[in-house]
Amino acid sequence: MNPAPIINKKSVKSALPLRQAQKQEKRLKGKGGRRPLKNYLGKVVTLSPPKSTLEKSKTADVPANVSVDELLCAIEKAGLTGMSGNGFPIHQKITSFLAAKPGNRILLINAVECDPALVHDEWLLHNRYAEIRQAIHHLKQTLSLTGVVLAIKDKRIRPNDACTIATVPPRYPMGEEHFLIRQALGIPIESDTIPAEQGILVLNIQSVYQIGKIISNDYDGGRFVTIADLTKASARVVYVYPGENIATLLTAHFGAQGNKTLHKGFGAMSCVTADKMDDFSNCETFAAYVDVPQIDSKNKCKHCGSCTRRCPMHIKVAKIVQNTDGNRHFDNASYHPERCMQCGSCTYFCPASKDVSGYVTRG
Numbered sequence: 001m002n003p004a005p006i007i008n009k010k011s012v013k014s015a016l017p018l019r020q021a022q023k024q025e026k027r028l029k030g031k032g033g034r035r036p037l038k039n040y041l042g043k044v045v046t047l048s049p050p051k052s053t054l055e056k057s058k059t060a061d062v063p064a065n066v067s068v069d070e071l072l073c074a075i076e077k078a079g080l081t082g083m084s085g086n087g088f089p090i091h092q093k094i095t096s097f098l099a100a101k102p103g104n105r106i107l108l109i110n111a112v113e114c115d116p117a118l119v120h121d122e123w124l125l126h127n128r129y130a131e132i133r134q135a136i137h138h139l140k141q142t143l144s145l146t147g148v149v150l151a152i153k154d155k156r157i158r159p160n161d162a163c164t165i166a167t168v169p170p171r172y173p174m175g176e177e178h179f180l181i182r183q184a185l186g187i188p189i190e191s192d193t194i195p196a197e198q199g200i201l202v203l204n205i206q207s208v209y210q211i212g213k214i215i216s217n218d219y220d221g222g223r224f225v226t227i228a229d230l231t232k233a234s235a236r237v238v239y240v241y242p243g244e245n246i247a248t249l250l251t252a253h254f255g256a257q258g259n260k261t262l263h264k265g266f267g268a269m270s271c272v273t274a275d276k277m278d279d280f281s282n283c284e285t286f287a288a289y290v291d292v293p294q295i296d297s298k299n300k301c302k303h304c305g306s307c308t309r310r311c312p313m314h315i316k317v318a319k320i321v322q323n324t325d326g327n328r329h330f331d332n333a334s335y336h337p338e339r340c341m342q343c344g345s346c347t348y349f350c351p352a353s354k355d356v357s358g359y360v361t362r363g
Helices: 011-016 016-029 068-078 091-097 120-127 130-141 177-185 205-215 246-254 306-311 317-325 356-361
Strands: 106-110 147-152 164-167 200-204 225-230 236-241 261-267 270-273 285-290
Touching: 011 016, 011 285, 016 236, 068 091, 068 205, 091 200, 106 130, 106 177, 106 205, 106 356, 120 130, 120 205, 120 225, 130 205, 147 177, 164 317, 177 200, 200 205, 200 225, 205 225, 236 246, 246 285, 306 317
Parallel strands: 106 147, 106 200, 147 164, 225 285
Antiparallel strands: 225 236, 261 270, 261 285
């Protein structure tokens, strides 16, 4: 089953709690300019205090000197993968970064978190920043960085000695590496270029935090995730371990499931249906109760072209949908479905509530 959005513009508009949460987010951070991205989604959840104790904040003593080889070995041994949920081994990403041509070495820390239902990166920014700063200082020294840029949406964060702050517009999907590099660093970079190989290391803010824990011998394999009850627009940040049961955790925080469906994935824009036996893995960053989504590929296309206009990769999505629904024997390769980054924008803005992104991922 391919991950897909579990909310769209229509469902948010028709659900009062989601609509109120989105309006609150808009008041706090605005909508930002339409360039470089047209899509504004905004958070559809409000952060609630956790019922259980989170992993405790602490700044451990960091070794005075750790070599690059020692750092890479420790990260590989810990099995640390990208905390945005991509599952890519971080030691491989850093290795590619260090193998780039000599010159500027920039660390871009992604704290944008533009998915409308995720809140744990922003929580980390406000509640674990001392540890994150400590990790940044160590990475500067070990990787011989010439610059560190922290990309955020929250204008309340002030510049400091650890890094430069780059405030980006709250547009979706701004967190994608190539868009973020262009906006935060002003460096044009093609979608088929690997940033690490160009001397730009993009790491999620939790990845930086966990690297700091590895350096201080305090890494325990856990991670912060967002759990939510989207029927009430309520979200919590919790610290989970691989193998922890998803249904049990959601029931403990939000009560019994009732008629709600259980979903897991990387955020509200990329989810699959879960069952009561499913556990958290090293990849999931999100789990939620949801009303049965009305998004379905069987819904009839309105031929409005919204999906094509909203696609950040400029794929002719409407053509792919119309060819597929019309059973036309046409090669959709000319519309470049391979460019799809699976952001789900086409599905979110579809007035017919079609699972449009599913058409593109199938090619």
